Amino acid sequence: VLTLEYDGTDYAGSQFQGDTRTIQGALEAAWTKLTGEQVRWNFAGRTDAGVHARGQVANTRTATRHALATIQRALNALLPRDVAVLAAQDVPWDFHARYSAWRRDYRYLILNEAWPSPLERERMLHVPEALDVDGMAHAVEALVGEHDFATFGVVDRGTTVRHCYHAACNAVWKDGRQTIEIELSANGFLRHMVRSVVGTLLQVGRGRLGASDMATILASHDRSSAGPTAPPHGLYLERVWYEGQPAAGSR
Amino acid sequence: VLTLEYDGTDYAGSQFQGDTRTIQGALEAAWTKLTGEQVRWNFAGRTDAGVHARGQVANTRTATRHALATIQRALNALLPRDVAVLAAQDVPWDFHARYSAWRRDYRYLILNEAWPSPLERERMLHVPEALDVDGMAHAVEALVGEHDFATFGVVDRGTTVRHCYHAACNAVWKDGRQTIEIELSANGFLRHMVRSVVGTLLQVGRGRLGASDMATILASHDRSSAGPTAPPHGLYLERVWYEGQPAAGSR
Numbered sequence: 001v002l003t004l005e006y007d008g009t010d011y012a013g014s015q016f017q018g019d020t021r022t023i024q025g026a027l028e029a030a031w032t033k034l035t036g037e038q039v040r041w042n043f044a045g046r047t048d049a050g051v052h053a054r055g056q057v058a059n060t061r062t063a064t065r066h067a068l069a070t071i072q073r074a075l076n077a078l079l080p081r082d083v084a085v086l087a088a089q090d091v092p093w094d095f096h097a098r099y100s101a102w103r104r105d106y107r108y109l110i111l112n113e114a115w116p117s118p119l120e121r122e123r124m125l126h127v128p129e130a131l132d133v134d135g136m137a138h139a140v141e142a143l144v145g146e147h148d149f150a151t152f153g154v155v156d157r158g159t160t161v162r163h164c165y166h167a168a169c170n171a172v173w174k175d176g177r178q179t180i181e182i183e184l185s186a187n188g189f190l191r192h193m194v195r196s197v198v199g200t201l202l203q204v205g206r207g208r209l210g211a212s213d214m215a216t217i218l219a220s221h222d223r224s225s226a227g228p229t230a231p232p233h234g235l236y237l238e239r240v241w242y243e244g245q246p247a248a249g250s251r
Numbered sequence: 252v253l254t255l256e257y258d259g260t261d262y263a264g265s266q267f268q269g270d271t272r273t274i275q276g277a278l279e280a281a282w283t284k285l286t287g288e289q290v291r292w293n294f295a296g297r298t299d300a301g302v303h304a305r306g307q308v309a310n311t312r313t314a315t316r317h318a319l320a321t322i323q324r325a326l327n328a329l330l331p332r333d334v335a336v337l338a339a340q341d342v343p344w345d346f347h348a349r350y351s352a353w354r355r356d357y358r359y360l361i362l363n364e365a366w367p368s369p370l371e372r373e374r375m376l377h378v379p380e381a382l383d384v385d386g387m388a389h390a391v392e393a394l395v396g397e398h399d400f401a402t403f404g405v406v407d408r409g410t411t412v413r414h415c416y417h418a419a420c421n422a423v424w425k426d427g428r429q430t431i432e433i434e435l436s437a438n439g440f441l442r443h444m445v446r447s448v449v450g451t452l453l454q455v456g457r458g459r460l461g462a463s464d465m466a467t468i469l470a471s472h473d474r475s476s477a478g479p480t481a482p483p484h485g486l487y488l489e490r491v492w493y494e495g496q497p498a499a500g501s502r
Contacts, residue, residue, distance in 0.1 A: 007369045052370060054426075072366075082369045115323075118258045118333045119303060123370065175305075 001059040001097060002027075002075070003087040007052055009122045009233065010082060014047040014056065016040075023047070023083060027058060030078035034071070035064040042097040044240040045104050045189070050232030052123075055086075055105075055239040059097040095242075103165060103185055103241035106194045109234045110180040117177065124179065125198075125234035131205030133180055137169040139204045139214040140182065143197065150221040152197050153190025160221075163187045169201060192229050199227035252310040252348060253278075253326070254338040258303055260373045260484065261333060265298040265307065267291075274298070274334060278309060281329035285322070286315040293348040295491040296355050296440070301483030303374075306337075306356075306490040310348040346493075354416060354436055354492035357445045360485045361431040368428070375430065376449075376485035382456030384431055388420040390455045390465035391433065394448065401472040403448050404441025411472075414438045420452060443480050450478035 006023055008014075016024040027041055044057040064071070072088040079085070094100075109124040111117055112133075116126040143149075143164045150160040166185035171178065182201060184194055200217060203209040209217075209227075217225045257274055259265075267275040278292055295308040315322070323339040330336070345351075360375040362368055363384075367377045394400075394415045401411040417436035422429065433452065435445055451468060454460040460468075460478075468476045 005369050007372070054370065076366060081367075081372050084367050084369050086366050115327060115337050116332075116335050118256050118335050119305065119374070121258070121332055 001057060001089050001091045001095060002072075002085050004056040004058060005054050005084050005086050006056065007082040007122070008047060008050050009052075011049060013049045013051070014043050014045070014053075023053075023056070024058075026080055026083055027075075030075050031060070033078050034074050035062065035066070037062060037064065044097040044101045045237050046191070047235075047237055048192070048195075048232050051235045051237070052233075053237040056237050057097045057101070057240040057242075059091060059095055061093070097240070100242050101240045102243055103187055104189060105166075105183065105185045105238040105240075106189065107236045107238045108182040108184075108194060108198045108230065109236070110182070110198075112171075112178045112180050122233050125231055127180075127202065127205075129206060131180065131202070132207060133169060133171045133205065135207075135211040136180070136182075136201045136205045138211040139201055139209075140167045140169045140184075140197070142214040142218055143167040143184070147218055148221055149190055149193060149218070151218055151223060151226050152200070153193035154223070155190050160190055162189065162193075194235055195230040195232065196226045198230035198234070201227070202230065203227040252308060252340050252342045252346060253323075253336050255307040255309060256305050256335050256337050257307065258333040258373070259298060259301050260303075262300060264300045264302070265294050265296070265304075274304075274307070275309075277331060277334055278326075281326050282311070284329050285325050286313065286317070288313060288315065295348040295352045296488050297442070298486075298488055299443070299446075299483050302486045302488070303484075304488040307488050308348045308352070308491040308493075310342060310346055312344070348491070351493050352491045353494055354438055355440060356417075356434065356436045356489040356492075357440070358487045358489045359433040359435075359445060359449045359481065360487070361433070361449075363422075363429045363431050373484050376482055378431075378453065378456075380457060382431065382453070383458060383462075384420060384422045384456065386458075386462040387431070387433075387452045387456045389462040390452055390460075391418045391420045391435075391448070393465040393469055394418040394435070398469055399472055400441055400444060400469070402469055402474060402477050403451070404444035405474070406441050411441055413440065413444075445486055446481040446483065447477045449481035449485070452478070453481065454478040 012020040012022055014023040016022055039060045041058045041060045068088045072085050075085045111124040111126045114128050144167050146163045148161050164186040168183045170181050172181050263271040263273050265274040267273055283289055290311045292309045292311045319339045323336050326336045362375040362377045365379050395418050397414045399412050415437040419434045421432050423432050
């Protein structure tokens with residue numbers, strides 16, 4: 001199993017899509033060069049075009065006899081510079097990056113300054129208006145617990161119930177700039193869920209919604225009651241958690 | 252006078268060079284579009300290809316009657332996304348961004364982790380080997396004060412004596428990663444001076460030089476005794492200071 005960091009700017013997302021540039025495609029091509037094996041890699045979370053990861057997790061079943069250290073070094077040499085393998089570990093045969101994960105941590109970064117930052121233009125969403133961060137922090141707490149999150153996203157099939165373990169919104173003074181960090185951890189996420197939550201929180205931050213409206217919006221199960229989906233470039237898959245493997249995704 | 256932030260990755264440096272993509276060229280083109288004036292802009296510090304700025308300062312003399320707020324908004328709309336105007340101020344007629352500056356602050360960022368970070372690949376120098384940061388911090392102190400810095404750079408003409416006001420090297424735990432920040436402030440810098448100092452400090456960090464060798468190397472005035480010039484992508488012009496204008500370069 002590999003822990004991956006990537007800059008999602010120049011990718012059409014994590015999931016393989018033929019000739020399109022994807023993280024899975026890049027990893028599988030590098031893997032074939034290294035081992036000759038043409039295999040599918042399982043990814044813990046599907047990230048959309050432009051979304052970044054600091055702790056994506058991917059696994060496959062392999063017959064290669066290369067040592068883990070060799071695999072990591074070789075993949076980092078073969079992969080493009082915007083993808084890197086931060087850790088490589090052996091796992092039991094029945095491990096599956098997606099199905100074995102019990103928790104995923106996402107983070108969304110907002111630069112809340114009057115003018116944009118060229119250095120962070122692909123790393124944070126720039127919002128020039130002053131935001132009510134206290135209101136956003138209060139609003140996001142409504143998400144903690146087990147809920148039907150149909151308001152905030154879609155699934156290909158199955159339930160839209162998820163368990164949210166942690167939800168926070170904090171103002172952070174970073175390199176002399178006002179930034180806002182939104183953290184969401186859950187057992188799983190619907191498609192566009194984090195960005196849809198962030199878009200709704202921004203409505204609260206701008207005073208268009210009250211902090212206490214969040215619970216009502218969540219309970220409506222109505223996609224159209226959520227705010228507009230926030231852009232992808234502020235979003236990071238930070239870490240994926242596995243039972244008995246607290247080390248996966250950490251460094 | 253304008254305070255500029257830029258991502259230097261896709262530029263041949265700050266200084267105008269005909270058709271080559273430069274920060275000065277981009278600013279002057281935007282200025283001409285806005286005002287119709289074809290004028291030279293003075294820059295506080297010359298940054299090389301790939302070097303970034305969070306507080307570059309530039310001024311010109313203008314007959315435009317646009318308000319400062321209009322100028323800033325319009326330039327930010329006209330400039331490419333990797334350059335932004337963070338502040339705009341009126342200054343006395345005899346102000347010169349370069350000659351009126353009494354101090355420049357530079358910062359150099361090193362990612363000191365085993366594996367590279369795709370998200371920081373154009374923002375920090377990646378050094379995988381463990382570095383002796385205490386030794387580097389001790390070594391860099393030798394630069395404080397008035398010295399002939401000929402060891403660490405060249406000038407087109409004039410003296411190589413500069414006054415270094417501040418020199419520091421610190422390990423900083425940033426987003427769960429070991430980073431090293433090197434800060435240098437002086438009344439002026441020779442060409443390649445910061446990167447040459449950083450290259451020499453890296454020799455200390457790797458144990459190839461002792462921390463106390465720095466004073467000897469500085470006193471040698473011999474360019475060949477310095478370490479190899481560190482790459483540009485870890486370097487930032489942070490701030491330029493002007494007498495009676497503590498606000499320039501700050502936000």
